[in-house]
Amino acid sequence: MTIIPVSGGAFAAYDVVVGRGLLAQAGAHIAPLAKGRTVIVTDETVAGIHAQALTASLTAAGVTSEIVAVPAGEGSKSFTELERVLDRLLEIGLDRKDVVIALGGGVVGDLAGLAAALFMRGIDFVQIPTTLLAQVDSSVGGKTAIDTPRGKNLVGAFHQPRLVLADIDVLATLPERQVRSGWAEVLKHGLICDAPFFDWLAGGGAAGAKGDPAALVRAVIRSVEIKSAVVGEDEKEAGRRALLNLGHTFGHAIETEVGFDEGALAHGEAVALGCCMAFRYSAGEGLCSADDVARVEAVVAAAGLPTRLDQAGSFAADRLLALMAGDKKAEGGALTLILARGIGQAFVAKGVDAAKVRAFLIEEGATA
Ligand SMILES: NC(=O)c1ccc[n+]([C@@H]2O[C@H](COP(=O)([O-])OP(=O)(O)OC[C@H]3O[C@@H](n4cnc5c(N)ncnc54)[C@H](O)[C@@H]3O)[C@@H](O)[C@H]2O)c1
Ligand SMILES: O=C(O)C(=O)C[C@@H](O)[C@H](O)[C@H](O)COP(=O)(O)O
Numbered sequence: 001m002t003i004i005p006v007s008g009g010a011f012a013a014y015d016v017v018v019g020r021g022l023l024a025q026a027g028a029h030i031a032p033l034a035k036g037r038t039v040i041v042t043d044e045t046v047a048g049i050h051a052q053a054l055t056a057s058l059t060a061a062g063v064t065s066e067i068v069a070v071p072a073g074e075g076s077k078s079f080t081e082l083e084r085v086l087d088r089l090l091e092i093g094l095d096r097k098d099v100v101i102a103l104g105g106g107v108v109g110d111l112a113g114l115a116a117a118l119f120m121r122g123i124d125f126v127q128i129p130t131t132l133l134a135q136v137d138s139s140v141g142g143k144t145a146i147d148t149p150r151g152k153n154l155v156g157a158f159h160q161p162r163l164v165l166a167d168i169d170v171l172a173t174l175p176e177r178q179v180r181s182g183w184a185e186v187l188k189h190g191l192i193c194d195a196p197f198f199d200w201l202a203g204g205g206a207a208g209a210k211g212d213p214a215a216l217v218r219a220v221i222r223s224v225e226i227k228s229a230v231v232g233e234d235e236k237e238a239g240r241r242a243l244l245n246l247g248h249t250f251g252h253a254i255e256t257e258v259g260f261d262e263g264a265l266a267h268g269e270a271v272a273l274g275c276c277m278a279f280r281y282s283a284g285e286g287l288c289s290a291d292d293v294a295r296v297e298a299v300v301a302a303a304g305l306p307t308r309l310d311q312a313g314s315f316a317a318d319r320l321l322a323l324m325a326g327d328k329k330a331e332g333g334a335l336t337l338i339l340a341r342g343i344g345q346a347f348v349a350k351g352v353d354a355a356k357v358r359a360f361l362i363e364e365g366a367t368a
């Protein structure tokens, strides 16, 4: 078991516990936080596979729980499901001492976290991430949100969890495509600030993209260490935290354009494609080398992730550009992109010229 603390700024410090067999021990970890009841927010798929182990563990630790399940998939990051979850919390009669437990992937974590942030102006919540993506990224750092047809994560709150329990064993039931999707955020962490980690992911660690548990443990721990350090320094994305958005300005616009249809394009797939686009844009600006681009594309492709826009569909440049202008990093209508001077050397570029980005999108295959 490895414990990675997340601390800094104005929020209460918490631990991310990474290990095997943690779901069965969850009750013992959560009992000291839960003075009253707990509600497990999960999705219908995860409920059928992992909820029983969690409720048994909570009961054994003397913690009462109820389950609220939402449909699986990105569509649940919606006003409709948020309202439904909040209404269930009210109906159950939760109070401010009670705790919400998010058991699931990034969708459940983002939705349940936002519900916890809003319920009676904020109650505690615990993250039990069950996808690789959620273990390496979304369960840590307190970004919670729903989508709107106008864009990804546009309605949300910063609300840090009190505890994160990342049980590597629950990943054994995860479909291969979801493992690959989470792997994209792992690669992203190496690309942002850790070239030796990226080298390992490209070599000995590559087995993680195929579900090898030993590689996954190392990938989760290093990812959480990187994310924890960034969030501890800049909880609300005033500066450095924007680096964690590498690949997302392009990726979120593409996800929105495909209608948040994860059957067509999962979040991690959009991020992988977006990282390749960010490196190609950087190379076009003379910031990084063509060799860097070729290496990023090769490692992304070897993990079974998309590298080119046409793999996600057909897009109009102006539509993608309009969505990118609505990104939360945009300032006064000017674009902010996360670019790179090389592998492990990402930086925040403000005031990026929209005309250049439009020309780049057309080079990438978007229609004029
Ligand atoms: N808050 C953040 O910092 C942050 C970071 C990254 C991504 N996100 C968000 O996370 C979301 C994507 O999360 P995701 O990729 O985990 O998707 P997801 O939550 O939709 O999970 C993917 C699928 O896997 C299933 N599943 C989950 N755990 C399983 C298990 N152990 N076994 C079998 N099936 C399982 C789910 O039911 C779902 O169908 C996006 O909305 C993205 O915007 C948020
Ligand atoms: O934690 C962060 O900060 C991130 O940017 C992590 C991203 O992987 C994640 O997809 C996040 O939800 C994107 O945030 P947003 O602010 O661009 O909506």
Ligand SMILES: [Zn+2]
Residues within 6 Å of the ligand: 137, 185, 248, 267, 271
């Ligand atoms: Zn992401």
